[in-house]
Amino acid sequence: MKNGVGVAQNIVLFGGTSDIGQAILRRIIKPGVARVALVSRNLEAAASFASELEEAFPDVEIHHVRYDAADASSMAHVVTEIVSEIGDIDVAVVAQGVLNEGMDYYSDPTGLITLCDVNFTSTMVLLYALSQQMKQQGYGKTVLLSSVAGERVRKGNPAYGATKAGIDGFALALDHELVGTGASILVVRPGFVTTKMTTGMKKAPFSTDAESVAKITEAGIASGKKVVWAPGLLRWMFLILKNVPLPVWRKLPL
Amino acid sequence: MALQRLSGWGRTAWTVADLVHTNDVSEMKQVINQSGARGVIARGLGRSYGAASQNAGGSVLEITAEGDPHGIDALLDSTTGVLDVASSVSLDSILRMSVPRGWFVPVTPGTRFVTVGGAIASDVHGKNHHFDGSFGQHVSSITLLLASGEVVELTPRLNPEWFWATVGGMGLTGIILRARVSMLPIESSRVRVETERLTNFDAVCEAMSSDGADNDYRYSVCWIDLLATGPSMGRGVLTRGEHASAADVKDDDVLAYDPRLKVPAPSWVPNGLLNKWSIKAFNEVWYRKAPGSRHVSIESIPQFFHPLDGVHQWNRLYGNQGFIQYQFIVPLDRIDVLRAVIETFSSAGVASFLAVLKRMGPQNLSPMSFPTEGWTLTLDIAAGIKGLPELLSRVDNMVLDAGGRHYLAKDSHVSPTAVRRGYPRLDEWMHTRDAMDPNGLWRSDLARRLGLVSAQHTRGNE
Numbered sequence: 001m002k003n004g005v006g007v008a009q010n011i012v013l014f015g016g017t018s019d020i021g022q023a024i025l026r027r028i029i030k031p032g033v034a035r036v037a038l039v040s041r042n043l044e045a046a047a048s049f050a051s052e053l054e055e056a057f058p059d060v061e062i063h064h065v066r067y068d069a070a071d072a073s074s075m076a077h078v079v080t081e082i083v084s085e086i087g088d089i090d091v092a093v094v095a096q097g098v099l100n101e102g103m104d105y106y107s108d109p110t111g112l113i114t115l116c117d118v119n120f121t122s123t124m125v126l127l128y129a130l131s132q133q134m135k136q137q138g139y140g141k142t143v144l145l146s147s148v149a150g151e152r153v154r155k156g157n158p159a160y161g162a163t164k165a166g167i168d169g170f171a172l173a174l175d176h177e178l179v180g181t182g183a184s185i186l187v188v189r190p191g192f193v194t195t196k197m198t199t200g201m202k203k204a205p206f207s208t209d210a211e212s213v214a215k216i217t218e219a220g221i222a223s224g225k226k227v228v229w230a231p232g233l234l235r236w237m238f239l240i241l242k243n244v245p246l247p248v249w250r251k252l253p254l
Numbered sequence: 255m256a257l258q259r260l261s262g263w264g265r266t267a268w269t270v271a272d273l274v275h276t277n278d279v280s281e282m283k284q285v286i287n288q289s290g291a292r293g294v295i296a297r298g299l300g301r302s303y304g305a306a307s308q309n310a311g312g313s314v315l316e317i318t319a320e321g322d323p324h325g326i327d328a329l330l331d332s333t334t335g336v337l338d339v340a341s342s343v344s345l346d347s348i349l350r351m352s353v354p355r356g357w358f359v360p361v362t363p364g365t366r367f368v369t370v371g372g373a374i375a376s377d378v379h380g381k382n383h384h385f386d387g388s389f390g391q392h393v394s395s396i397t398l399l400l401a402s403g404e405v406v407e408l409t410p411r412l413n414p415e416w417f418w419a420t421v422g423g424m425g426l427t428g429i430i431l432r433a434r435v436s437m438l439p440i441e442s443s444r445v446r447v448e449t450e451r452l453t454n455f456d457a458v459c460e461a462m463s464s465d466g467a468d469n470d471y472r473y474s475v476c477w478i479d480l481l482a483t484g485p486s487m488g489r490g491v492l493t494r495g496e497h498a499s500a501a502d503v504k505d506d507d508v509l510a511y512d513p514r515l516k517v518p519a520p521s522w523v524p525n526g527l528l529n530k531w532s533i534k535a536f537n538e539v540w541y542r543k544a545p546g547s548r549h550v551s552i553e554s555i556p557q558f559f560h561p562l563d564g565v566h567q568w569n570r571l572y573g574n575q576g577f578i579q580y581q582f583i584v585p586l587d588r589i590d591v592l593r594a595v596i597e598t599f600s601s602a603g604v605a606s607f608l609a610v611l612k613r614m615g616p617q618n619l620s621p622m623s624f625p626t627e628g629w630t631l632t633l634d635i636a637a638g639i640k641g642l643p644e645l646l647s648r649v650d651n652m653v654l655d656a657g658g659r660h661y662l663a664k665d666s667h668v669s670p671t672a673v674r675r676g677y678p679r680l681d682e683w684m685h686t687r688d689a690m691d692p693n694g695l696w697r698s699d700l701a702r703r704l705g706l707v708s709a710q711h712t713r714g715n716e
């Protein structure tokens with residue numbers, strides 16, 4: 001159960017090794033949080049974050065749930081398993097995602113299937129499963145890590161951008177469907193974030209870090225917003241970028 | 255049945271439930287029979303501040319009798335003063351009927367817009383706790399609808415365990431249908447009030463302690479300026495009163511009672527209207543307005559008992575972030591903790607529009623009733639303040655370490671451990687509760703957060 005000062009008792013992170021996901025958890029775990037479930041493919045990789053949390057928040061129970069983010073058909077089952085372990089899900093942070101940039105999809109398209117399965121198909125099934133659970137609970141907040149890459153898909157990462165465009169649009173529409181049920185979805189649209197996902201890549205303009213994204217996300221949860229951008233300025237940038245004519249868009253150094 | 259978004263009076267932690275308004279027992283039973291794994295809770299006028307009368311994903315039975323065209327379901331015996339009343343009836347309705355006949359409710363909280371059912375379930379107290387105890391002590395019988403569908407009559411003599419588990423039981427033992435309440439005879443509808451300005455916290459505690467003549471007054475409460483610092487830290491305005499005698503009242507109609515609402519709160523309020531600066535200015539005016547030396551006045555019942563009821567929906571003044579009301583009690587000899595709590599809030603820059611101190615009398619027989627002999631401090635705080643969860647958790651521990659506890663009807667944030675520490679008879683109460691409701695039908699968001707309905711009684715797959 002969430003309390004009256006905005007603290008969620010039970011929090012779940014899908015993508016337990018995600019830098020942004022972890023940064024969000026560090027911010028939203030406060031006195032009043034009782035249980036945290038880290039859901040990841042590789043429990044060993046999430047273990048160091050788990051022990052960090054155990055040390056910082058000794059009163060919080062940490063649970064581990066293993067899943068394969070690419071296995072869409074298992075998502076409903078994963079949600080059931082989490083609920084049986086920790087009870088109601090007050091806040092779910094969905095940070096599962098792969099970038100898979102720089103791959104030669106022309107000669108080997110198999111990477112595309114994983115990319116779509118993790119970023120799109122599984123996430124869609126997961127959002128339905130979470131929303132179903134939260135509708136029954138009469139409340140609950142799902143935080144979806146989307147990306148500005150989905151705002152206007154560009155060359156350079158067309159596949160990644162397309163998965164984000166798809167899931168972003170889906171999440172907003174699903175949130176619309178959920179009006180009146182108590183369940184809701186917050187879509188977070190970060191720009192270029194310096195994390196292990198983007199290690200070695202050239203920084204894009206208006207790049208930010210996981211900590212800043214987390215701060216904006218926390219405020220978005222508290223204020224009940226539907227969409228937040230990180231940094232906030234990107235909202236206005238993309239208002240323009242989305243609407244520039246295609247010939248101009250293609251000439252932009254993006 | 256309709257899905258409805260609900261919160262408590264503090265307008266925080268909204269959740270959605272199936273809301274059914276009814277005063278009819280067979281309809282209540284129908285809701286119980288059709289309820290799912292997330293159970294049922296009763297709701298009255300929604301004046302508890304936190305999540306006591308909401309039930310996320312479950313059913314909420316709204317049992318109120320406001321605007322009932324058939325008049326109120328309450329029978330007052332003018333010779334004994336015993337009121338036989340439906341749980342749905344508000345203290346407001348009772349007072350309109352009883353004051354002109356010379357009877358007052360035995361206990362009233364700061365608002366008269368609470369139902370009898372809610373007053374029993376929260377075991378509410380008022381300015382007379384040191385004198386008369388809490389509401390449950392004036393109840394001689396409760397008619398309760400059990401989870402099984404059976405209707406039982408509970409009295410403190412015949413079934414004390416179930417009776418006292420229901421008093422202060424936050425609605426988790428069953429649905430209170432009716433009660434018999436012993437009313438207080440009054441000669442007039444006015445209150446003789448003594449007002450006194452006290453320059454610092456020591457003076458406040460001194461004046462309110464039992465040897466400071468507090469016991470000579472039926473009603474006593476002190477407003478505290480939480481923002482005053484230095485030598486005037488904890489300064490306050492003490493008001494003490496008695497029901498005025500007929501001779502005190504100049505009016506022809508000594509029992510006249512006219513509790514008309516005065517001003518509505520605006521429907522939209524900018525967030526942050528109540529901030530440190532506006533509250534500081536208000537406090538200064540309020541303090542200066544009070545007479546420097548003891549002053550006697552004759553006030554009406556609404557003026558003295560229910561000043562905030564004069565502003566319709568005053569809870570909206572905090573904007574859409576809502577607010578919490580923090581009420582705790584510490585033993586009489588722990589004035590140091592009161593002082594430390596006030597200092598903690600004030601040094602964190604947390605302003606409180608209403609801070610009220612009261613000395614409480616002895617505890618009653620209910621395991622979950624809040625009042626015990628000690629000092630209770632109540633403050634309201636805007637819910638969106640940065641760092642509030644951390645600050646409250648620190649203050650919670652100060653209170654609990656001193657042997658204190660928190661009031662569940664006001665609570666919006668304490669942890670399951672805090673209730674366990676504050677209410678040493680919690681297990682005993684849970685045991686009785688489980689016997690009264692073996693399948694865990696009754697549940698609320700408050701119960702869910704605090705684990706008041708034990709896990710082995712979780713129904714279905716909740």
